[in-house]
Amino acid sequence: MADKDSVPEAEQYHVDIPMEAEPYTLRGSNSLDWGFKNRLSNIFRPESGRTVMLAIDHGYFLGPTAGLERVDLTIVPLLPYADTLMCTRGILRSTIPPTFAKGIVLRSSGGPSILKELSNEEIAVDIEDAIRLNVAAMAVQVFIGGEQETKSVHNMTRLVDIGNRYGIPVLGVTAVGKEMVRDAKYMRLATRICAELGAAYVKTYYVAEGFDTVTASCPVPIVIAGGKKMPEQDALAMAYNALQQGAAGVDMGRNIFQSEAPAAMIQAVRKVVHENKTPEEAYDVYRTLKKTRN
Numbered sequence: 001m002a003d004k005d006s007v008p009e010a011e012q013y014h015v016d017i018p019m020e021a022e023p024y025t026l027r028g029s030n031s032l033d034w035g036f037k038n039r040l041s042n043i044f045r046p047e048s049g050r051t052v053m054l055a056i057d058h059g060y061f062l063g064p065t066a067g068l069e070r071v072d073l074t075i076v077p078l079l080p081y082a083d084t085l086m087c088t089r090g091i092l093r094s095t096i097p098p099t100f101a102k103g104i105v106l107r108s109s110g111g112p113s114i115l116k117e118l119s120n121e122e123i124a125v126d127i128e129d130a131i132r133l134n135v136a137a138m139a140v141q142v143f144i145g146g147e148q149e150t151k152s153v154h155n156m157t158r159l160v161d162i163g164n165r166y167g168i169p170v171l172g173v174t175a176v177g178k179e180m181v182r183d184a185k186y187m188r189l190a191t192r193i194c195a196e197l198g199a200a201y202v203k204t205y206y207v208a209e210g211f212d213t214v215t216a217s218c219p220v221p222i223v224i225a226g227g228k229k230m231p232e233q234d235a236l237a238m239a240y241n242a243l244q245q246g247a248a249g250v251d252m253g254r255n256i257f258q259s260e261a262p263a264a265m266i267q268a269v270r271k272v273v274h275e276n277k278t279p280e281e282a283y284d285v286y287r288t289l290k291k292t293r294n
């Protein structure tokens, strides 16, 4: 119990110093509540407003994906270089050390395997478990134009409603079906629908033509998926171009964990995202680190 005697008189009022409110500058997020902003700050680094998310959730429909056969051996050593980890709750509980104190973006939709119609997903996590796992956001796949378009959009809006109750942001992941044309027109449609319906941020694919119109017309931050493995320099160039055209970071998986030198690659990606290094400069970093196996 606080001592009731000899309580010092409060007098440090600093009446000449107006209290300043620090602006919260993440795109489209200013009206969110404190818990939302705090969680988003565990994804997007406040200094740069950008993020390097390491995506390792592929097993939720692909099973043991190349590079993810042993998450303990291949991914855990990369964690110091990721701002955020995107994964399933199974991998989180079984394999990710709870000392990882950065943001977790929890894969929260699922159902069909690669053998079935992928758009036929359901919400795959209860909000109580997401809270128990102390996640920074929940990720849900949205299949605009897909066979189960409405169902997948409804999964997202349900998660947004539930997440709003507890201050947990939702990441809308635009899933582009094989039959869709991957162009700026499609990406504008898909990302804008996710944002309009409440996603706090959206993940999409980079397109070479008109990507700046995708970021311009989406009122919340956009991060890009890496997509299929490509040469390291090309993946760095893609990240660089996306950032120059308004992306707020990457949510990259295969181009990191399937790289010949994953630790070198994720550090090179960081150079592009957080230090605005050119693809050439970042590739030099990759080659140097690869030689020294860092």
Ligand code: 5RP
Residues within 6 Å of the ligand: 055, 056, 057, 058, 086, 173, 225, 226, 227, 228, 251, 252, 253, 254, 255
């Ligand atoms: C799976 C996902 C992946 O997380 C996403 O595709 C990112 O990984 P990659 O960079 O390998 O494309 O959302 O549906």
